[in-house]
Amino acid sequence: MPFIAATRSLGRAGLFSLSVLRASTPTRDFFAELVREIYKIGARSLPIIAVGGAFVGLSVTLLGYRALETYGASNQISALVGLGLYRELAPVLTALLFVGRAGSSIAAELGLMRATDQITALGLMAIDPIGKAVAPRFWAAVICLPLLTGFFCSLAITASYFEAVHVIGIDSGTFWQVLKDAVDFRNDFLVALEKSAVFGGTAALVASYVGFHAEPTVEGTSIATTRAVVNASLLVLMFNFVLSAFLFGK
């Protein structure tokens, strides 16, 4: 029965996630691995996040301007862009870009480790492979995604500024003032970062689970990578809805 199989699968994934948390011990080696993973999944995702952010900022500004112009409220454009970014666009789009770049690489690396006997070797050396290979990646994702979301926002807002002020002709002072008035530090800015942390953890757990349990063959690795991106993207979108409803529901 597919329902039972799906529930068991969910249960296994849940247990895996728990074991990742349990295996996270702050040793020197762990921090060395953590630093390495932050580089691999954070620093190397910067270019795609930065470019993505800039273009999203430009598009939303253009879109928003057209919508607001009808009501003569075009100087509210920065509020529209800022709120739209912080509340929904930045956490979700950054997470999706992250899933595509870093999530797929996590799944691929773990799948490859499985296929080249690295995970078995760790087990035979009495080293917990989850603590060594998975936990650093998880924490690196939780740390990096909020930072990447911050980058995304800063580039999007900068691009929006250039579009609004230098192309459309909004007054520069108005732009910043309206933006600052509209965006609440706690309810918008911090919430965006909190959402990102949740998305980062989710993406890492999904990608790790799929990669870790891949078939130890070349095919297995490639199947794992695809599954990781699909499942992680869907979960991000689902959790985004849940979090938004919960946080902005009032």
Add this chain to the structure above:
Amino acid sequence: MTPDSPAVRLTDVRLERGGRAVLDAIDLVVPRGSITAVLGPSGSGKSTLLAALTGELQPAAGTVEVLGAPLPREMRALLQRRKSIGVLLQGNGLLTDLTVAENVALPLRTHTDLPRAVIDRLVAMKLHAVGLRAAADLYPRELSGGMARRVALARALALDPPLMIYDEPLTGLDPIASGVIMALIARLNASLGLTSIIVSHHVHETLPVADRAIVIANGRIVFSGTPAELQATTDPLVQQFLRGEPDGPIAFDSAARAQAA
């Protein structure tokens, strides 16, 4: 753990995978200090036997004794016991993000409290024993197949385990590299007083260094004795395997999928 107890003793062991018996009625004694070759056709259950020796697979019946005591079932005790068993895997299992030296140092750093300088010395010693001291700062992807296998061997020896298990150590190696590995296995076994079990189907490279040989086929041990006795056997299945004949007890035309060999 008395000095004359065997390194490994399997008593009437039955191993199952997925409900099916892969090996049955296995009785095996591996004397200390010997090199035992475990031979057999592909799919005969050699890897399953290996899994039983490392505790990965629990026997469905019988007992598995390693280094004088039965293998524990409880995870923590099993992990502790694994530190006394060195395993060289087919895929090497070298961590790609670490250098050769860091790979070899990994068991030492994780399981001992030795200071950095001492670990570095030990790593240098192990690498020197396999002839790769100069490769210490290379990454695994920069190594040739034979070099990677030797690094994996050095790492398996890092904690000086009394028992070494080699899973198909000659896979993918050219004749010279194969020769190097077999020579290393023999030399290290003698100089370090190890017990070695080599699981392989490379009969002609393995037999010269082995003290004892067993052949697994059809889910059982079909031969157990010295290499000389093995060469002289009259069992047709063993003879087919030794001589590499395409047809014989293991038929050329594969049977319908009723029972694998």
Add this chain to the structure above:
Amino acid sequence: MSVRGPRLEFAVGAFLLLALASLLVLALASTNGKFSFGAHSYPLKARFTNLGQLRTSAPVKIGGVVIGNVADIQLDPVKFDAVVTLAIDDRYKDLPTDTSAGILTGGLLGESYIGLQPGGDEQALKPGEEIAYTTPAVDLIQMVGKYMFGGGGKAATPDATSTPPNTTPSTEPTP
């Protein structure tokens, strides 16, 4: 990925610094800067017959300067008017007891906020006290309807659910 020891650490350190700096700049340049997490505020109450578009966390301003926000909105089940709890920053402790509160909108499409007009009394409102003088929100549509179609008709007390007696006024965008 073959970045080694010290270079790797430098790269990660640079990434983290850059990211944290950009977060800091973002927080300062694009948010309202309400960094205080604590309750450095005291509550005041005010009753209104009509809230209009007022919502919780709407700002409370004196003369255009934000001094607090709307913490809670409840309906009094006995008198059926809205009881609004204002959270006023502790820095503005001495609001006179004859301060008045009104619900205003920032521009035609802006959000509602509460504007306070301090009076001249020497005594100050204490935490939890109620502001005595309040003006309800103005329903813009009703007012437009009244002037455009009414003429003499006195609009009844603006009621959230009632529609103007004449044809529903079309909302033409004001130039």
